[in-house]
Amino acid sequence: MDQENDRRFVPAGKHRLPPLPYPYDALEPVISADTLRFHHDHHHKAYVDGLNKAETALVAARRENNLANVKCLENELAFNGSGHILHSIYWTIMAPEDCGGEPGPAVAKNICKYFGSLGAFCNQFVTAAARVEGSGWGILVWNPAWGRLEILAAEKHQNLTQWGSIPILVLDVWEHAYYLDYQYDREKYIRQWLKLINWVEVENRLLIAMQGGLPLLLACEPE
Numbered sequence: 001m002d003q004e005n006d007r008r009f010v011p012a013g014k015h016r017l018p019p020l021p022y023p024y025d026a027l028e029p030v031i032s033a034d035t036l037r038f039h040h041d042h043h044h045k046a047y048v049d050g051l052n053k054a055e056t057a058l059v060a061a062r063r064e065n066n067l068a069n070v071k072c073l074e075n076e077l078a079f080n081g082s083g084h085i086l087h088s089i090y091w092t093i094m095a096p097e098d099c100g101g102e103p104g105p106a107v108a109k110n111i112c113k114y115f116g117s118l119g120a121f122c123n124q125f126v127t128a129a130a131r132v133e134g135s136g137w138g139i140l141v142w143n144p145a146w147g148r149l150e151i152l153a154a155e156k157h158q159n160l161t162q163w164g165s166i167p168i169l170v171l172d173v174w175e176h177a178y179y180l181d182y183q184y185d186r187e188k189y190i191r192q193w194l195k196l197i198n199w200v201e202v203e204n205r206l207l208i209a210m211q212g213g214l215p216l217l218l219a220c221e222p223e
C-alpha cells in the first residue's frame, strides 16, 4: 500500500491536465467538438493551473512562515482541486453514443437497493442536476461510511458534499459544458447526455470504491 501511495504521490504544484480518452468530435452530436475542445483545453486546464498555483504559493508561505493569504489559498485549493478531480472523472465516464453499454451488475444492484429502480435513480439524478443553483454538478457517489450510493447536487465544484463520498458518475452542468450546443436548455443537454454514459467505466469505479473507505462505527440504528 505504501508503494502504491508512493507511486501516486503528486508533489505540490505538479498536477497535469490528463489527455482526453477520445478525439474532440467523438461525442458528437450530443457534445460538439468545439464544446469539448474549449471545455478540456481551456476550462479544465485553468483548474489544473489554479491548483498548481495555490499549492506552490502554500509551499512558499510555509517556507517564509507567512500565512497572511492562507484563507484565500485554501479557497483556491478546494475550488480548483475539486474542479480538476471532477473533470478528470467526467471525461472518462463518457463514451461515444451507444458505446457505453448498460449499467453493470454492481451498479444496477446498488442503484435498485437504495433508489428502488433505475428509473427512480435517473429521475432524481436528472432533476437534481437540472436544478443546481448556478454552476455545479450532478454526482452519483459511493458513501463508504454507510455502504451505499447517494446523489449529490454540488454547487461550483466543492460545495454541498458529504465528506468521504467517492464520485462514481459525474455530470457537469456549468454553462460552459452545454451552452454552445443547447443554450439555456440545461435539461435537454442532460437528457441527451445520458446517452454518453460509459457504464463499463462507472461499474469499474464503483467496484474499486466499494473495496476502500472507512465504515463509521454504529452507523445505523439497531433493527
Ligand code: MN
Residues within 6 Å of the ligand: 039, 043, 087, 172, 174, 176, 177
Ligand atoms: Mn466544466
